[in-house]
Amino acid sequence: MHSRRLAKRSILGSRVCAPSVAGDGALLPGVVQAVKQENNDASTGLRRNVYTVLMQDGSLIEYSEDEIVVCPTPMTTKGPLKSSLKQTSCNGLTLPMETQKGETNTLASEPVEDPRGPDCKRTSRALDPEKDNTRSVSLLEQKRKVVSSSIDVPQARKSEEEVDMDKVTAAMVLTSLSTSPLVRSPPVKVSEGSNGSWKDGGCTSSSHSSSGYWSWSAPSDQSNPSTPSPPLSADSFKPFRAPNGPGQADDVIDEPDGSSLLFDEPIPRKRKNSMKVMFKCLWKNCGKVLSSAAGIQKHIRTVHLGRNCDSECSDGEEDFYYTEIKLNTDSVAEGLNGPTPPAPPPAPAPAPSHPPASEPGRPNGGVKSENKLTTPLSRSAPSALYLVHTDHAYQATVPVTIPSSTSFTPSRSASFSVSWQSPPVTFTGSTASPIRSFGEQRPPVSAVLSSPPRVTGSLRKSRGEGKKCRKVYGMENRDMWCTACRWKKACQRFVD
DNA sequence: CGTGCCGGGCT
DNA sequence: AGCCCGGCACG
Known part of the structure; x- marks a missing residue:
């Protein structure tokens, strides 16, 4: 379980800069595609991470962790493609400019060493399991910022376990919202190359979540x-x-x-x-x-x-x-x-x-x-x-239309709001x-007025028209009725 | 008038 | 909370 989590929050997808193959010392942007550990120091048992980096030109190159550094700024702030929908801040190492611009968020001030940064625990573990590498740390910190500025995470709270669960939950939300597989696996497809195709980072979210x-x-x-x-x-x-x-x-x-x-x-x-x-x-x-x-x-x-x-x-x-x-x-x-x-x-x-x-x-x-x-x-x-x-039952669901253009690419620069309370998931x-x-999905209006469609007190709920337990099973089979029916309450089984 | 179910009482 | 039912409203 843990191992899985580690993988999940791995550095995969991180933007980094790595020396160009040309050897001219220039740092080229890339995205971490894979990480593996190499036991290259038998004596100490030290292991080092080797990152497979997808370079901007589409090539895949392996670097040791000493060689790469965090890419200071996103290479792309636009064209987040589908990632715009991906609220997966956890995996989201792509961040909108705004977030990076050192807005001091709660977590930023947190000691970096603290491995318990609410939302970066795993990330840190995955990234820097057993070494103290300043670069890694900075990378880490960056990620931390990303995460924390996207999601308002309470700083001190509960037991670690709970925190964990919350994160899981949050991640779940994000993941589900993202509905993107990219989040799950490092993209293999690279063709779009240099521009705006770093979908993997997938988390240009916050700009949209505004x-x-x-x-x-x-x-x-x-x-x-x-x-x-x-x-x-x-x-x-x-x-x-x-x-x-x-x-x-x-x-x-x-x-x-x-x-x-x-x-x-x-x-x-x-x-x-x-x-x-x-x-x-x-x-x-x-x-x-x-x-x-x-x-x-x-x-x-x-x-x-x-x-x-x-x-x-x-x-x-x-x-x-x-x-x-x-x-x-x-x-x-x-x-x-x-x-x-x-x-x-x-x-x-x-x-x-x-x-x-x-x-x-x-x-x-x-x-x-x-x-x-x-x-x-x-x-x-x-x-x-x-x-x-x-x-x-009571959630009167109103089919709605969503304002949609004809573009076939789902979420490009889409902004949306989601309320888990009631259905509204609106897109713009x-x-x-x-x-x-x-x-x-509903029109924005209803999304804002999050109060669910409900029959107000005085208004009696119009009676259901469908078959109810009584009709279905008859009085003689009263014991087959749903409890509500038995109690003369609104039928649950055959809700209209 | 049959039926669904709200409101409220009893345990 | 679980259960029951009087009585109202809807069709």
């Missing part, structure tokens, strides 16, 4: 008591993805309590959380549902994006075209076997009106059988969505044109 509205109040701080919407569970972060790669360890970590948070809604839910995660293609008129992220990515890549290369040359664009949905296998089963299966609604067009379900974006292994789940359940994507809906600027991809 308009962003990050409700960090996540699980612990549900500051909006009147919000009926499900709280931000650790799970909810994952949905978007984190299929393969570094995310794994953390996913595992969060799993246990994530599920409990998952349905933390006013309604009691007795049923076990037997969820199945599926990935649905959001491409217009497609709606293909696959059981693995890899599968759906591949599908999108090949079918919609017309790329034939494998995941390695993916630039992550696929991520914007699919969403994760959660199937409550319980309900499904029940529906299928029960007396009167809850017929899926007419399914208004592609209505991923809900943020992709929340379930550990657990790496679903490789490309599994793509049809395996295209069975009863998945075949009807609508029903899947339906189920997703039912889990958020160009977004993926094929349908809304980020789950629920």
